[in-house]
Amino acid sequence: MDKFLVAAPPCAGEDPEAPPPPPRRWHRWSRIAVELDGRIDARFRHRELRRLLDSYAETRTFEHKYYTHGEQRCQTYVNRMINASNFAGCYHPAREGVSAMEFDKKGVYLASVTLSGCLTVHDFETLYCSLYGPSCSLPDDSSNYVLHISNQLPLCAVRWNPGNQDEIVCSSSQSDKVSLFDIGYVTSVPTEILQKGKTKFHALCSESRKGLTDLAFTSDDKSRLFASGLDGAVYMWDRRLSKTHCIELTALPESQFTSVKLNMDNRTVFGATRNGTIHAWDTRGGRASAAFQSHNEVQPLSSVKISTLLGKIASLKEQSNIVSSEILSIDFNPSCSYQLAFHLDDGWSGVLNVNTLSVSHLHCPPPSWLEGVDSVLHKRKATWLSTSSIYAVGSSSNNGMYVLDFHPHTSSACHVDYNEETKCFEENQPAENKFIPLSEGVLSCAAHPLSHNIIAGTEFSSLLMVSQKHETIRDPE
Secondary structure (H helix, E strand, O other), X not given: OHHHOOOOOOOOXXXXXXXXXXXXXXXXXXXXXXXXXXXXXXXXHHHHXXXXXXXXXXXXEEOOOOEOOOOOEOHXXXXXXXXXXXXXXXXXXXXXXXXXXXXXXXXXXXEEEEOXXXXXEEEHHHHHHHHHOOHHHOOOOHHHOOEEEEOOOOOOEEEEEOOEEEEEEEEOOOOOEEEEEEOOOOOOOOOEEEEOOOOOOOOOOOHHHOOEEEEEEEOOEEEEEEEEEOOOEEEEEEOOOOOEOOEEEEOOOOOOEEEEEEOOOOOEEEEEEOOOEEEEEEOOOHHHOOOOOEOOEEOOOEEEEHHHHHOOOHHHHHHOOOOOOOEEEEEEEOOEXXXXXXXXXOOOEEEEEOOOOEXXXXXXXXXXXXXXXXXXOOOOEOEEOOOOOEEEEEOOOOOEEEEEEOOOOOOOOOEOOOOHHHHHOHHHOOOOOEEEEOOOOEEEEXXXXXXXXXXXXXXXXXXXXXXXOOOOOOOOO
């Protein structure tokens, strides 16, 4: 109000008064401004994420101790007991571990698969409500899950059908078939099986390279399904036409695809390979965006090698020896359609801007040898939080997970153009990256679509609940 006041002129014969001091500058209280405006600014949300990340902790562990038929334990539990035995040389990490998991669209059910071949569906509310009860009250039998199926082959991918939320698909890196299950039917037999037909590289690949490593549905059609193959192609099925694939998205025959994702408009398919390359296809017809060149074959629209893009970051090139590394997983940011996150076998994570085909964010944790760790976890899969541009991924060398700030702005702590000098101003402080210590090593993660709870699948086939810490306040009287 001081700026609206006008000083009265001095009376005749009086000395003029000294000029008044400058008005005091009042800092705007950002929190009350949000309450008055009724609108949450993106920068305000970004700053407040620090409180969320600081509150994360492991709140509960759910071990995989399930039966298959009667009193017979499932293969995942048997492999856990073998590896936990005291006999020297018994541990074999390929036998166990939660390889992939995903929530349905509403966050009601959580589907997970293990390297021992188990497909399990949990009710999230049952898991979450157990946080408030004693550990002994949590059942370890059939009342702890909705569906549990034990297969012969190790499973590496699981997806919910967005058009039919009762349907789950899963695949194995040792099989060229995709199995579909309906949780409405209590049966261990798949309701439908899709398989690859005759492929371009059929005669060039061995049996070990005919598996399928990842799956992706189109969000606008429950019938079209994509799968990445180890034989150098990504396959598409249209279940209305046939149970064999109808389109083949090809690359070089030596390419072994590890992950596949579709962009928001379901027109462009992205596939990541073991040699560190990301390929993109236009499903409307390849480079010419016309009819398919060879009936069911589509050539790549574009290809980028991550190590080449990292070499263009001057500050990184000066400090690190950049080598090509396997891409373990890729995923689009649900809050920003042009951000494609990637996670590498060496533990590095980053964001590829698909509009400019450049790396905009990068996180480089210390290597395992620097921390004195001999064993390294492989085949890790990460996840995005639904609304905050936070990327969660398991550590390659320690028991824990990183929650990384990949906010699409230079104020992000992981942005390649981030200026450290802005950190001294409290108003511009970003949500810093956090490492959350956990009881077991993490192989896969899944974030709840409606809250900020994270479920982590571990190397010992357990599920860890990572959420905000709860404290009980007791009345002293």
